[in-house]
Amino acid sequence: MKEPLSEFFYQSFHSLAGAYIHIPFCKQACIYCDFHFSTLEKDRGAMTMAIIKEAQLRKDFLPQQALKSIYFGGGTPSVVPIADIEKIIEALDNLYGIDASAEITLEANPDDLNEAYLTELSRSPVNRLSIGIQSFKEADLSFMNRAHSAKEAIGCLESLAKYGFDNYSIDLIYGLPNQSPEDWLWQMEHLKTFDIPHFSAYALTVESKTKLAYLQAKGAVELKDENAAKHFELLQDFAKKEGYEHYELSNFARPGKRAVHNGSYWEGTAYLGLGPSAHSYNGKERSWNVANNALYLKALEQDGLALEKEILEEKDRFNEMLMTRLRLLEGISEREINSFSPVFQRHWLKESRKLLATGKLVQFSEGYRIPSEWRFFSDGIAADLFYT
Amino acid sequence: MKMKEIRNFCIIAHIDHGKSTLADRLLEHTQTISDREKKDQLLDDMDLERERGITIKSHAIQMNYLSNGEVYTLNLIDTPGHVDFSYEVSRAIAACEGALLVVDAAQGIQAQTISNLYLALEHDLEIIPVLNKVDLPSANPDEVKDQIIDLIGCEEEDILMASAKTGLGINDILEAVVERIPAPEGDPDAPLQALIFDSVYNPYRGIEAFFKVVNGKIRKGEQVKFMNTGSKYYADEIGVLKLGQESRKEIGTGNVGYIISGIKEAKEVKVGDTITSFERPASAAIEGFENVKPMVFAGIYPVDTEEFEELRASLEKLQLNDASLTFEPESSAALGFGFRCGFLGMLHMEIIQERLDREFNMTVITTVPNVSYYAYMKKEPDSKVIVNNPSEFPDPTKMERMEEPYIKAQIITKADYVGAVMNLAIEKRGQLKNQVYLTSERVEMTFDMPLAEIVFDFYDRLKSISRGYASFDYHPVGYRESDMVKVDVMLNGEPVDALSALIHRSNSYDIGKKICEKLKELIPRQQFMIAIQAAIGAKIIARETLSALRKDVTAKCYGGDISRKRKLLEKQKAGKKRMRQVGNVEIPQQAFLAVLKLND
Ligand SMILES: Nc1nc2c(ncn2[C@@H]2O[C@H](COP(=O)(O)OP(=O)(O)OP(=O)(O)O)[C@@H](O)[C@H]2O)c(=O)[nH]1
Ligand SMILES: C[S@@+](CC[C@H](N)C(=O)[O-])C[C@H]1O[C@@H](n2cnc3c(N)ncnc32)[C@H](O)[C@@H]1O
Ligand code: SF4
Ligand SMILES: [Mg+2]
Numbered sequence: 008m009k010e011p012l013s014e015f016f017y018q019s020f021h022s023l024a025g026a027y028i029h030i031p032f033c034k035q036a037c038i039y040c041d042f043h044f045s046t047l048e049k050d051r052g053a054m055t056m057a058i059i060k061e062a063q064l065r066k067d068f069l070p071q072q073a074l075k076s077i078y079f080g081g082g083t084p085s086v087v088p089i090a091d092i093e094k095i096i097e098a099l100d101n102l103y104g105i106d107a108s109a110e111i112t113l114e115a116n117p118d119d120l121n122e123a124y125l126t127e128l129s130r131s132p133v134n135r136l137s138i139g140i141q142s143f144k145e146a147d148l149s150f151m152n153r154a155h156s157a158k159e160a161i162g163c164l165e166s167l168a169k170y171g172f173d174n175y176s177i178d179l180i181y182g183l184p185n186q187s188p189e190d191w192l193w194q195m196e197h198l199k200t201f202d203i204p205h206f207s208a209y210a211l212t213v214e215s216k217t218k219l220a221y222l223q224a225k226g227a228v229e230l231k232d233e234n235a236a237k238h239f240e241l242l243q244d245f246a247k248k249e250g251y252e253h254y255e256l257s258n259f260a261r262p263g264k265r266a267v268h269n270g271s272y273w274e275g276t277a278y279l280g281l282g283p284s285a286h287s288y289n290g291k292e293r294s295w296n297v298a299n300n301a302l303y304l305k306a307l308e309q310d311g312l313a314l315e316k317e318i319l320e321e322k323d324r325f326n327e328m329l330m331t332r333l334r335l336l337e338g339i340s341e342r343e344i345n346s347f348s349p350v351f352q353r354h355w356l357k358e359s360r361k362l363l364a365t366g367k368l369v370q371f372s373e374g375y376r377i378p379s380e381w382r383f384f385s386d387g388i389a390a391d392l393f394y395t
Numbered sequence: 396m397k398m399k400e401i402r403n404f405c406i407i408a409h410i411d412h413g414k415s416t417l418a419d420r421l422l423e424h425t426q427t428i429s430d431r432e433k434k435d436q437l438l439d440d441m442d443l444e445r446e447r448g449i450t451i452k453s454h455a456i457q458m459n460y461l462s463n464g465e466v467y468t469l470n471l472i473d474t475p476g477h478v479d480f481s482y483e484v485s486r487a488i489a490a491c492e493g494a495l496l497v498v499d500a501a502q503g504i505q506a507q508t509i510s511n512l513y514l515a516l517e518h519d520l521e522i523i524p525v526l527n528k529v530d531l532p533s534a535n536p537d538e539v540k541d542q543i544i545d546l547i548g549c550e551e552e553d554i555l556m557a558s559a560k561t562g563l564g565i566n567d568i569l570e571a572v573v574e575r576i577p578a579p580e581g582d583p584d585a586p587l588q589a590l591i592f593d594s595v596y597n598p599y600r601g602i603e604a605f606f607k608v609v610n611g612k613i614r615k616g617e618q619v620k621f622m623n624t625g626s627k628y629y630a631d632e633i634g635v636l637k638l639g640q641e642s643r644k645e646i647g648t649g650n651v652g653y654i655i656s657g658i659k660e661a662k663e664v665k666v667g668d669t670i671t672s673f674e675r676p677a678s679a680a681i682e683g684f685e686n687v688k689p690m691v692f693a694g695i696y697p698v699d700t701e702e703f704e705e706l707r708a709s710l711e712k713l714q715l716n717d718a719s720l721t722f723e724p725e726s727s728a729a730l731g732f733g734f735r736c737g738f739l740g741m742l743h744m745e746i747i748q749e750r751l752d753r754e755f756n757m758t759v760i761t762t763v764p765n766v767s768y769y770a771y772m773k774k775e776p777d778s779k780v781i782v783n784n785p786s787e788f789p790d791p792t793k794m795e796r797m798e799e800p801y802i803k804a805q806i807i808t809k810a811d812y813v814g815a816v817m818n819l820a821i822e823k824r825g826q827l828k829n830q831v832y833l834t835s836e837r838v839e840m841t842f843d844m845p846l847a848e849i850v851f852d853f854y855d856r857l858k859s860i861s862r863g864y865a866s867f868d869y870h871p872v873g874y875r876e877s878d879m880v881k882v883d884v885m886l887n888g889e890p891v892d893a894l895s896a897l898i899h900r901s902n903s904y905d906i907g908k909k910i911c912e913k914l915k916e917l918i919p920r921q922q923f924m925i926a927i928q929a930a931i932g933a934k935i936i937a938r939e940t941l942s943a944l945r946k947d948v949t950a951k952c953y954g955g956d957i958s959r960k961r962k963l964l965e966k967q968k969a970g971k972k973r974m975r976q977v978g979n980v981e982i983p984q985q986a987f988l989a990v991l992k993l994n995d
Contacts, residue, residue: 027954080953209950236945257950272953286954293958317958327961334952384922387947390964390971 689737
């Protein structure tokens with residue numbers, strides 16, 4: 008039997024959708040990174056055409072409505088010529104149309120953001136940048152094996168205004184080995200200096216099969232949760248004092264500057280993912296491309312897709328809803344819980360009561376959220392609420 | 396159907412020698428099951444049996460077999476091979492006149508081949524030796540035949556060659572069953588006496604009891620009496636055991652069947668009881684079964700403290716189908732109300748826990764298992780105090796001495812592994828009593844050992860040091876004086892009685908230290924620091940610190956991370972199912988069994 012989609016789902020999935028384009032190339036590998044990318048240059052030309060072809064083949068994945076957001080992520084999108092980025096945008100416009108107020112973001116690394124590149128970029132449809140600063144300290148950057156220098160990090164931020172970019176974000180990583188609370192406070196000072204409209208601050212995570220995991224296993228680096236927790240606390244204080252909304256666990260924005268595209272991941276709206284390793288979601292199924300450039304290109308060369316998918320049952324959607332919404336300042340709305348079947352509503356009622364009693368969850372007018380002192384435990388709290 | 400056309404037999408063997416597979420072939424050959432119903436080890440119908448690939452419960456099934464123009468009724472009982480389920484074998488034997496003694500042609504006679512053979516001989520069963528797996532390239536039929544002849548004193552021609560895999564020899568086996576196994580004896584005209592050898596709680600049909608009619612017959616609808624409990628019932632439904640149950644109007648002398656009779660309480664049915672007619676009762680009950688002596692004891696507590704009464708009801712129902720389980724209520728300061736249960740071994744304990752979960756939806760915590768000790772107090776040095784639980788350990792200053800149970804262990808292994816087996820036995824406080832070369836390759840070693848040392852990880856270690864070439868059997872040989880101490884565990888200074896263990900003084904410090912280390916590994920970090928200490932009396936002998944969990948969230952959560960993360964968290968949550976809150980610390984099931992895993 009086909010499960011009737013609730014009104015709520017209709018609203019989410021038949022209104023605004025976003026597109027994510029994965030650019031799977033980097034100049035060099037950062038030690039912590041487990042995103043899919045290749046440091047070889049050979050396939051860069053073929054990739055743009057393959058991505059456009061994929062968009063055409065999967066035209067029916069999203070409802071026929073103008074896109075509200077486009078996001079070029081990676082890897083490092085700033086290593087491909089802007090002309091290629093424009094081609095992809097144009098193809099999407101032909102297929103779906105792009106909303107006049109759509110957010111079009113490009114992830115860029117500081118070493119690519121030179122004057123020539125910024126000039127070209129300012130003339131393109133790209134209207135938002137996400138810049139991978141990570142740290143303003145030279146020693147950190149070389150520890151992470153970043154391609155840019157501290158000077159380049161500062162330099163690119165200084166030029167942005169000149170080219171009219173007032174909508175951008177920077178990425179920072181905290182909880183680095185040997186990073187003291189003072190170091191981290193010093194990093195955050197830069198946010199004030201440049202009056203950054205939006206930033207992401209990530210606690211350094213050891214992903215398996217990375218150089219960082221190897222160094223940790225060998226005992227060459229030691230990461231302490233308590234450092235990350237301390238930095239997170241400083242971060243929360245900073246955001247409050249400086250007027251940033253801590254709207255998602257790792258994301259901070261000046262009022263009105265929240266990321267539209269990334270919001271679709273946390274709010275559960277539809278997105279189409281193009282390019283190797285990119286994931287897509289339409290409310291019922293999640294699919295993903297093979298995380299291998301050669302296999303991806305080969306499939307598309309033959310007008311095929313190298314795509315896998317899974318159908319999400321209501322239980323899966325419920326659990327994902329918990330996992331993602333509880334990262335948000337706005338938490339979970341009563342209305343959304345009520346969009347699930349009665350079994351889930353009853354489950355929620357029973358399980359949430361226990362957490363409300365311990366203060367790990369608080370109720371407010373529109374719903375439920377994790378209070379700031381427990382936010383660094385969001386995953387565990389979500390898991391406690393899971394339906395299994 | 397006449398009695399002389401009935402044959403009751405069981406299949407007995409060492410674990411994995413192919414009993415259930417042989418049963419498959421017999422069922423197919425007699426067309427008891429259709430092609431559609433065929434599957435490997437069909438009689439292993441519990442999920443747990445299928446998942447683990449071993450038989451846990453004896454399973455009775457009736458076949459019809461045509462031989463020389465006569466149709467015979469063959470009642471077969473497939474039995475488990477693992478030591479922990481030997482009580483299943485002994486009850487099956489009581490319902491039979493003959494046994495197929497299956498021996499793996501590659502592995503030869505093993506420890507449970509011998510112990511199960513003796514069980515069958517005690518009941519005067521006709522033994523038909525079957526050499527199975529002759530299809531294996533590693534089969535050694537000539538040598539194994541010699542072993543069998545030595546063991547049971549039969550002729551070479553008496554041994555049937557078979558392969559339960561290829562179907563070789565199946566017809567010969569059925570013919571031998573008809574020819575060699577005597578028909579049941581019994582008086583069809585005498586008052587009814589039927590021996591209950593098993594029972595089960597069926598949520599839809601109530602309590603079902605399985606019996607063998609020894610004398611007289613039982614009719615549907617008649618009023619019957621259970622002689623030991625004295626309760627009366629109507630035989631609402633009786634029948635025979637085919638692949639499913641088939642109801643009948645009457646079950647005659649010598650035959651095997653089931654009864655459903657509106658029994659309300661699990662307590663009213665006891666295996667070993669005799670069913671007789673209410674109108675015309677027999678003068679005496681048939682001799683039932685010897686009560687089993689549990690080898691290990693452990694507490695079983697509901698994860699949810701409010702489920703104590705439900706747990707009691709579940710244990711009573713489970714006991715219907717597992718007469719070797721014993722239990723009585725106990726309480727623990729840390730865990731509240733639960734039951735001290737007796738088991739035949741660690742596998743048995745694990746199976747009980749699993750069955751409670753699957754069949755009765757009861758999530759339970761089992762505590763550190765221990766054997767049963769005797770304590771003698773200075774005040775009354777002649778009367779023994781039974782200690783089945785660390786909390787019953789008397790004040791050492793008032794105790795004169797303590798005794799622990801010993802066993803005689805028989806290990807059959809290859810000559811190459813004698814040294815390794817010896818070292819393991821010595822580590823386990825064993826003493827070599829005898830060593831015999833069965834052949835130039837195979838050695839039988841006999842040890843005296845404390846039971847406590849072998850019930851825990853001994854068997855697994857034995858298997859690994861001998862690469863699987865060692866089989867093992869044991870028998871209690873009484874109690875011996877022993878210097879035991881109680882090692883307590885404290886979490887943040889609070890003693891957790893359910894984590895206490897009784898340990899021989901000689902390795903108590905070492906084990907106390909290992910317990911703390913293991914607990915540190917098994918207790919998940921929580922939002923505060925936890926001090927883990929081991930103590931003997933007031934003396935702290937070891938300490939570990941579990942640092943506080945300060946972070947439980949991943950930094951990134953984008954398209955690709957979502958499914959992966961959900962699955963990871965779902966797995967973590969499943970792992971948390973068996974966690975028990977003691978004070979403010981959440982303790983997972985594995986931590987309660989940490990003492991058993993010190994060498995992992
Ligand atoms: N090659 C070969 N394998 C066999 C034969 N009989 C049984 N097996 C295999 O031996 C393994 C154990 O068979 P089971 O029938 O489960 O043994 P069992 O004696 O019932 O085991 P327990 O009930 O756990 O004691 C299975 O993998 C069977 O497929 C045989 O004649 N030849
Ligand atoms: C898609 S990634 C990379 C974008 C871009 N290539 C760059 O490096 O700037 C987006 C961000 O995730 C963060 N990130 C990636 N791996 C991480 C890890 N293991 N731990 C913490 N943050 C990580 C980094 O801050 C990175 O900028
Ligand atoms: S962090 Fe960015 S630049 Fe570094 S390897 Fe990952 S995707 Fe490439
Ligand atoms: Mg079996």
